[in-house]
Amino acid sequence: MASDPTAERILAEITAMLVEIVGDEFLLVEEVGPDTTFNEDLALESxxxxxxxELLQQRYGSGVDLIAFLxxxxxxxxxxxxxxxxxxxxxSTAPSVPSIPAA
Incomplete structure (x- = not known):
């Protein structure tokens, strides 16, 4: 994944979403990477x-439906x-992964 800038950007965005949802304390315990599991490593609740x-749909549109994927x-x-x-x-499902808006 290191050689794919799109995948790297998506990974960074997912990490930011996870921080928004559960707080940055979990980053002290677990570094988020491609092999990080949602259940065992991050212990995400339903x-x-x-x-x-919800954050994925806001960011990437209705083409990225986590509930349907699950x-x-x-x-x-x-x-x-x-x-x-x-x-x-x-x-693979987002029509085109939009760039992060400039701050």
Whole structure:
């Protein structure tokens, strides 16, 4: 993923969303990378997944539907899902990943 600037940007944006949802304290314990799991590493609660789904749709549009993406998976796949899996999903489903607006 290091050689793909789009994937790197999506990873950075997801990390920022996670900080917004659960606070930056989790970054002291866990560095977020492509192999970071939502369940075991980040211990995200279902309500936090809902908040993440909302932020993803705000950022990338309705083409990135986390709830529908999760609905296609069985429980083991959901529990093993990594941040990299979500990055790949966004890269493949967002019509075009918009650039981060200039501050």
């Amino acid at each position: 309500i936090e997944f809902v908040a993440l789904a 609905a296609e998976k069985d429980m083991e796949e959901i529990l093993a899902m990594t941040v990299g899996d979500l990055v790949s999903h966004i890269a």
